[in-house]
Amino acid sequence: MILHADELPxxxxxxxxxxxxxxxxxxxxxxxxxxxxxxxxxxxxSGDLEANDATQALNAGEVxxxxxHSPPDKYRVRCLGGATSIWGGRCMPFNPIDFEARPFxxxxxxxxxxxxxxxxxxxxxxxxxxGEYEYxxxxxxxxxxxxxxxxxxxxxxxMNGIERFSCPTHFGDRYRARLxxxxxxxxxxxxxxxxxxxxxxxxxxxxxxxxxSKDRPFTVTADQFVVAAxxxxxxxxxxxxxxxxxxxLGNAEDLVGRFYMCHxxxxxxxxxxxxxxxxxxxxxxxxxxxxxxxxxxxxxxDVQRQRGVGNVIFRLHHPRIADPAHETGPLSAIFLxxxxxxxxxxxxxxxxxxxxxxxWLRHGFNAVRDAGSTVRFLTHxxxxxxxxxxxxxxxxxxxxxxxxxxxxxxxxxxxxxSRITLGNSVDRFGNPQVRIDWRYTRQDVDTVLQAFNLLxxxxxxxxxxxxxxxxxxxxxxxxxxxxGAYGGHHIGTARMGASxxxxxxxxxxxxxxxxxxxxxxxxxxxxxxxxxxxLTIVAMSLRLxxxxxxxxxxxxxxxxxxxxxxxx
Amino acid sequence: xxxxxxxxxxxxxxxxxxxVVAALSSHPAYRPIAASRKAAADGSRVAxxxxxxxxxxxxxxxxxxVVNCLAGGEGAMTRATTALCEANxxxxxxxxxxxxxxxxxxxxxxxxxPVQPVGGYGQAKIDAEAIVRRYADAGGQAVxxxxxxxxxxGSSQWTTRIARLLQARRLGDLGSAGDGGCNLAFIDDLVDTxxxxxxxxxxxxxxxxxxxxxxxxQFLLRFARALDATPVRRIPARMLRLETKLLAPARxxxxxxxxxxxxxxxxxxxxxxxxxxxxxxxxxxxxxxxxRPTPLDRMIDTxxxxxxxxxxxxxxxxxxxxxxxxxxxxxxxxxGR
Numbered sequence: 040m041i042l043h044a045d046e047l048p049x050x051x052x053x054x055x056x057x058x059x060x061x062x063x064x065x066x067x068x069x070x071x072x073x074x075x076x077x078x079x080x081x082x083x084x085s086g087d088l089e090a091n092d093a094t095q096a097l098n099a100g101e102v103x104x105x106x107x108h109s110p111p112d113k114y115r116v117r118c119l120g121g122a123t124s125i126w127g128g129r130c131m132p133f134n135p136i137d138f139e140a141r142p143f144x145x146x147x148x149x150x151x152x153x154x155x156x157x158x159x160x161x162x163x164x165x166x167x168x169x170g171e172y173e174y175x176x177x178x179x180x181x182x183x184x185x186x187x188x189x190x191x192x193x194x195x196x197x198m199n200g201i202e203r204f205s206c207p208t209h210f211g212d213r214y215r216a217r218l219x220x221x222x223x224x225x226x227x228x229x230x231x232x233x234x235x236x237x238x239x240x241x242x243x244x245x246x247x248x249x250x251x252s253k254d255r256p257f258t259v260t261a262d263q264f265v266v267a268a269x270x271x272x273x274x275x276x277x278x279x280x281x282x283x284x285x286x287x288l289g290n291a292e293d294l295v296g297r298f299y300m301c302h303x304x305x306x307x308x309x310x311x312x313x314x315x316x317x318x319x320x321x322x323x324x325x326x327x328x329x330x331x332x333x334x335x336x337x338x339x340x341d342v343q344r345q346r347g348v349g350n351v352i353f354r355l356h357h358p359r360i361a362d363p364a365h366e367t368g369p370l371s372a373i374f375l376x377x378x379x380x381x382x383x384x385x386x387x388x389x390x391x392x393x394x395x396x397x398x399w400l401r402h403g404f405n406a407v408r409d410a411g412s413t414v415r416f417l418t419h420x421x422x423x424x425x426x427x428x429x430x431x432x433x434x435x436x437x438x439x440x441x442x443x444x445x446x447x448x449x450x451x452x453x454x455x456x457s458r459i460t461l462g463n464s465v466d467r468f469g470n471p472q473v474r475i476d477w478r479y480t481r482q483d484v485d486t487v488l489q490a491f492n493l494l495x496x497x498x499x500x501x502x503x504x505x506x507x508x509x510x511x512x513x514x515x516x517x518x519x520x521x522x523g524a525y526g527g528h529h530i531g532t533a534r535m536g537a538s539x540x541x542x543x544x545x546x547x548x549x550x551x552x553x554x555x556x557x558x559x560x561x562x563x564x565x566x567x568x569x570x571x572x573x574l575t576i577v578a579m580s581l582r583l584x585x586x587x588x589x590x591x592x593x594x595x596x597x598x599x600x601x602x603x604x605x606x607x
Numbered sequence: 608x609x610x611x612x613x614x615x616x617x618x619x620x621x622x623x624x625x626x627v628v629a630a631l632s633s634h635p636a637y638r639p640i641a642a643s644r645k646a647a648a649d650g651s652r653v654a655x656x657x658x659x660x661x662x663x664x665x666x667x668x669x670x671x672x673v674v675n676c677l678a679g680g681e682g683a684m685t686r687a688t689t690a691l692c693e694a695n696x697x698x699x700x701x702x703x704x705x706x707x708x709x710x711x712x713x714x715x716x717x718x719x720x721p722v723q724p725v726g727g728y729g730q731a732k733i734d735a736e737a738i739v740r741r742y743a744d745a746g747g748q749a750v751x752x753x754x755x756x757x758x759x760x761g762s763s764q765w766t767t768r769i770a771r772l773l774q775a776r777r778l779g780d781l782g783s784a785g786d787g788g789c790n791l792a793f794i795d796d797l798v799d800t801x802x803x804x805x806x807x808x809x810x811x812x813x814x815x816x817x818x819x820x821x822x823x824x825q826f827l828l829r830f831a832r833a834l835d836a837t838p839v840r841r842i843p844a845r846m847l848r849l850e851t852k853l854l855a856p857a858r859x860x861x862x863x864x865x866x867x868x869x870x871x872x873x874x875x876x877x878x879x880x881x882x883x884x885x886x887x888x889x890x891x892x893x894x895x896x897x898x899r900p901t902p903l904d905r906m907i908d909t910x911x912x913x914x915x916x917x918x919x920x921x922x923x924x925x926x927x928x929x930x931x932x933x934x935x936x937x938x939x940x941x942x943g944r
Contacts, residue, residue, distance in 0.1 A: 168780075181837075206782075206841065216783050220712060220884050327837035328828055329780060428782060429841035 041119075041219050043087070043228040044251035051257045055081035055225070056591055058247060058261035060232045060276070061268035062086075063121025064573055065559040065580045067210045067218070068166060069265060072584035074221045078591050081259060082218075083230040083249060086117030088211065090124065094252070097231060098272075100473035101462050107523040108301075108477040114383055114527035115269055119228060120211020122269070122527060123573070125383055128207025128432060130169035131570040132160050132578075134350060136340040137450075143347035144482075146298065146453035147566050150537040150546040156578050163578035168213070168429075169203040170330030176201045179332050185320045187334045187355065188312055188504070193497035197337045200352070204323075204331040204432040205573075230257075233468050235264065235276060235556065237283040243554045244288075250468055262594050263587060265548075267559040267580070270299070270529025274459040274562065275473045277533060277543075277550075289533065289543045289550035296459035298531040299475070300567040303449040303483045305522030306356050307512050308491065312441040312504040321355035321443065322435045331432050337569065338490050346493075349450035349486040350569040353494065356446040357436040361394075363401035368409025369416035369436055371402035383526055445494075445506070448525070449486050450567050454478055459532050477524045488515040528572050533562040547586045548579070559583050611638040612671035614805065617691070619643045619652050622761045623702060623754075623797065624676035630798045637805060642666060657687035664694040672698035672805050675739075681731035688735040692742035699749045700804040701739045704732045705790060705814065705887055707753060712884040717753070717812045717891055726876060736812075748809035754797050755790035755816040755887050756880075758906060760913035762794065770914055771868040773831045777850065778873070779840035784847055785824035787883040793817040793901045803896040813892040817900035823881045829903065833911045851875045 047053075057073060059066045062084030070082045086094045100111035116124050133156065140148025161172040176184040176199045187198055218226050229252040236246050236258075246260045266273050274296040278287035287295055312319050323331040336353040343350060358365040360374050374394075377385050406413050416436070423431040451457075462474035495506040512518050536542015539551035544563050550556040559580045561572040568575075614631055618624040619641035631639035641647075646654035656662050657677055667673055673696045677687050691699065708715050709725035721733060736751055743749040758765045772778040796817045804811070818826070831839045855872040862870035892898040 168782075213783055216882070217786055217884075222713070325838040327832055327839065329837075329839045329841055426843070427841070428843035428846075429780075 040221075040224070041215065041226040041228065044230040044249065044257060045253060047251065047257050049255055052246075052260060053081060053225075053227075053257070054260045055079050056261065056594075057081070057263045057265065057587060058083065058259050059265045059267055059559075060235075060247060061121065061266065061272070061560075062119045062211065062226065062228075063267060063269060063560070064123050064167075064210050065267035065576050066265075067120070067214050068163075068577050068580040069267065069559060069584050069587075070224050070226070071166075071214060071217060071221075072581055073587060073591075074224045076584070076588040078223065078588070080224045081261065082224065082226045083232055083247070083259065084117075084119050084226065084228050085231040086119065087228050087252075088119055088215070090116050090118045094229075094231070097466050097468075099464075099466065100475065101464070103474065103476035107479075107520065108475055109382075109386065109524070109526045111271060111473055111475055115271065115529075118211060119215065119226065120209045120213075123208060123210040124212075125381065126205075126207050126527070126573060127384075128167075128169070128205035128430070129202050129571045130164065130167050130205055130574040131202045132157070132172075132174060133568040133570050133575050134340060136343060137350060137566055137568040137570075141344070143344075144349060144452050144566065146455070146541075149565050150535055150542070155582065156575065159578035159581040160574070162581055163574050164203070166577050167205045167574055168208040169205045169574065170326050170328040173326070174201055174203065175199055176332070176334050179203070179326050180324045181327060184324045184332065184334060187320060187336065189314070189318045191498070191501060191503045193336075193494070193501070195339060195342045195493040195497055196353075197339050198334065200337045201332045201334050203326070204333075206429045207432075231468065232268075232276065233279075233470050234282075235266070235280040235288060237280070237288065237553070239283065241283045241552070244556045254468065263555045263557065263591060265557040265559055265583070265587070269560060270532050270562045271459055271473055271475065273558055273560060274299075274532035275461065275471075278459075278461050279470050284552075288553060288556065291552060292539055294534065294536075294541075294543050296532050297455045297457070298453040298534050298565075299457045299459050299477060300451040300453060300530040301477060301524035301526070301528045302567060302569075302571075303451050303479060303487055303519055304447060304525040305518055306359060306444050306446050307515075307518045308445045308506055308508050310355070310443045310445055310498070310504055310506045312443070313502065314441070316437065316441065319355070319441055319443075323432065329429055331429070333432075336494065338493070342493070346489055348489045349452055349483070351447060351449035351486055351490045352569045353490070354446040354448075356444045357434065357438050358442065358444055361398075363398065363405055366405055366409070366439065367436060368406045368411075368413035369434075371405035371409075372413045372417065373434065374402045375399070375406060386526060441504075445491075447487055447490065448569055448571075449483065449490070450569055452480060452482050453531060453534070453566060454480050479519060479524075484516045484519050487519060491515065528561070528567070530561045530564045530567045530572060533558045534565045535563045536565065548583045557583060557587070609638055611636055613638055613640050613669060615640045615642060615666055615670040615673045615696070616676060617642055617655070617657050617673060617687070618676035618678055620645070620647070621676055621678050622763065623757060623794070624674075626761065626794050626798050627674055627676060627801050630802060634802065637671070637802070640666075640670060658683055658690055660690040660693055663687075663690045667691070667694045667696035670696060672696065672700060674700045674702070674801055676702050681727055684731045685734050685738070688738045692738050692747070695742070695747060697748065698805070698809070699739060699742065699747065700801055701736070701749060701751045702801075703736050703751050703753045704729070705753050705755045705816075705885075707732045707736065708885065710879075710883065714886045714888050715814070716888045717814055743810055750804040750807050750809065751812040752797070752800060752804060753812065753814050754792040755814070755818075756792065757794055757797055758791040758817075759794035759910055762910075765791065766910045766914065768871055769827070769830065770834055770836075770910075771871050772873065773827065773834055773836040773839075775868050775871075776836070776840045777842075777871075778827055779831065779842050780824055780828060781842050781847065781881055782824075782844065783882070784842075784844060784878065785822065785827060785881050787823050787881050788886040789818060789821045789823040789826040790816045790885065790887040791818045791821070791826070791903075791906065793906045796898060796901055800892055800896045800898050807896060811891070811895060813896055813898075814887045814889045815892055815898065816887045816889050817906060818903060819900070820886070821903065826903075830907055830910075833907045834914070847873070847878055851878045
């Protein structure tokens with residue numbers, strides 16, 4: 040059932056077998072799965088069914104360098120479904136190399152192997168509505184997908200990997216009916232958790248303290264607690280719960296909030312492909328199950344090892360929208376419509392300096408001169424994006440003269456100095472706000488630089504095309520800084536480790552030093568991979584659900600045994 | 608001379624009845640007497656007005672059992688079941704339906720009470736079951752079977768209709784509207800349990816289903832793939848509402864005039880079933896009637912083979928547009944495979 044906390048009697052104490060904090064993709068996956076296993080679940084969601092300003096204001100905080108990282112209230116949504124209410128739907132599994140301890144990537148290595156996560160990818164794909172678990176371009180579409188660039192077989196890159204797209208599925212909308220009908224699930228909206236209270240010996244969590252939307256307190260007791268509040272909020276909650284553990288929960292080794300990673304991502308370069316338009320296919324194909332699929336260019340793992348660089352992929356992209364030199368009507372139409380596009384998408388689509396009247400005029404001229412294309416583009420967008428239930432995933436524009444730019448999406452290496460801390464200001468509940476100090480390293484820049492150089496070499500060697508960087512992109516670090524931290528990917532702040540010296544949580548996601556506190560979501564990823572995190576967040580949550588089923592089962596058996604003894 | 612026990616099959620020209628007759632024909636211990644409203648020209652079926660008590664009494668006199676597969680209107684169903692029970696045959700195997708559970712949700716065993724709204728058809732099935740129970744209470748031998756959606760070769764409702772709707776892209780991935788439990792009884796499995804019921808202890812009521820833990824979305828995707836009705840379309844919720852609220856009445860009127868995929872309606876009750884969180888439990892039939900469900904892939908393959916090649920005029924399986932149409936300077940390309 041779905042309730043909201045305002046309905047509770049004042050000072051209420053609720054209890055459940057398992058209490059989940061956060062109703063995003065991780066929390067909803069856990070609730071749905073654990074309910075099927077027969078457990079009694081209470082899921083606390085700070086927001087409502089839809090976001091509202093008052094609750095959204097709880098996300099406020101400060102950013103050390105606003106040119107590098109978006110404000111803390113962006114890309115994070117307090118509502119049932121969390122950030123899946125605004126995500127783009129790109130699904131992509133991690134690669135086996137991401138789980139290895141790589142000597143050239145400091146602090147790398149997961150305490151679990153790839154196969155432990157891969158086992159859950161098919162079900163995660165289904166929950167994300169990204170079709171079947173098939174990420175090979177030769178198999179995803181019957182007869183195989185057409186090549187990205189005909190005849191191009193690069194030495195250093197794999198061209199057969201694809202990304203698949205969710206609808207994009209808003210987990211709150213999609214699974215609301217199921218959550219409502221499950222007899223052993225209670226979803227409590229308008230429930231902002233302000234503190235996780237530890238027992239006096241610090242060994243376990245006894246209850247969470249929460250506030251309803253009218254700021255009235257209530258508490259929840261449970262056998263097991265899971266924090267699934269997102270990569271930033273999870274760190275904040277652990278750090279702010281410091282009455283018994285002075286440094287915060289799980290933070291004896293000063294790891295909570297550190298190793299904060301997004302992705303190093305952006306758009307750069309000019310790729311001129313030799314040959315006619317038929318040489319290049321950079322759009323989407325549709326798999327039998329209706330999923331949109333798209334090829335990508337991935338740096339091969341053996342090359343990563345050999346060169347000592349991180350994981351990285353490229354996609355073919357249309358020219359930068361803000362520059363009217365593309366002379367392309369639809370792109371200029373997007374530029375002109377930027378005020379109607381949400382911050383999260385406008386940032387990546389448009390960006391650059393504030394537009395001047397002259398720039399507006401040039402874009403207006405493009406849109407009018409290329410009116411036929413503009414109208415066709417808008418009609419397609421209306422039909423296959425706005426009105427469709429499975430949405431066409433992104434703007435695909437065929438540029439003039441086979442001249443593309445490149446989207447890159449690269450792993451950021453773990454860096455203890457990139458971190459989330461508690462700031463000096465407080466929210467309306469008196470809880471410290473976050474301070475985000477996202478940092479990249481020389482190695483992150485080097486991953487992108489080497490990948491560009493290798494791709495340029497492969498293209499030239501095979502005579503397929505030329506890749507050049509504009510004068511203002513020659514220093515690749517300026518490109519990295521221009522786009523900054525990829526929005527919405529909040530990773531590593533409660534990392535998984537083999538021991539308390541290297542991780543906040545163990546291989547199951549349990550916080551070291553606390554017997555009944557777990558973390559779900561991308562906060563526990565020790566490394567960031569090339570992949571967008573949502574699919575792996577869901578897969579890891581399915582894995583945690585299996586573990587919690589075993590833990591909760593043991594607790595129930597012990598309880599039965601104790602009751603039997605005391606009855607004697 | 609055939610020494611096998613005669614079994615009267617009522618509704619023998621129907622989908623389930625004809626399969627029961629076919630299976631009994633080659634059975635070592637039973638032989639079918641097929642009866643329907645109209646006799647078959649080849650003499651394979653005798654004519655019987657099942658609502659006429661005298662005719663029914665005469666028909667059951669010499670048989671070892673009656674299998675009641677009668678369909679028809681709700682009033683006729685009650686009258687025929689009454690006539691049958693009053694004729695007092697040695698044994699009745701009565702085909703009821705999962706419709707008796709109405710809007711029930713969760714795991715549903717045979718002792719589950721009906722949940723409103725039950726619907727006219729479900730209520731008629733409940734009434735018919737009550738008549739059969741009274742016959743059993745009075746000493747008659749009866750077994751009641753409650754099949755789920757009967758799927759397989761010959762099923763116009765759950766095979767042909769669904770296939771047509773998938774091929775027309777009017778059904779597909781339904782999102783949260785298709786999360787309901789897809790309980791399908793494969794026709795062969797149902798026939799096996801009918802025959803097992805001829806020997807089973809009297810008084811049993813059994814759910815009969817072949818699928819477990821299958822949602823409608825999962826089934827529709829697998830069926831569509833086997834039918835080559837791909838890529839499967841994601842049906843927007845507003846489209847489904849339009850279908851059930853506005854188009855269904857019009858299509859039903861149309862279907863009186865012409866039988867075509869266009870007049871195939873997605874009725875409100877069908878849409879409600881797709882979303883109904885109902886999971887039919889068949890452990891009783893597994894234990895007592897030896898129900899061994901056919902695997903879903905085999906159910907689908909057999910059905911697709913029976914459906915045969917796509918009827919002419921059906922929409923093409925290929926997508927029409929995958930990406931934005933090309934323009935002078937802009938292309939979003941066209942899938943061409």
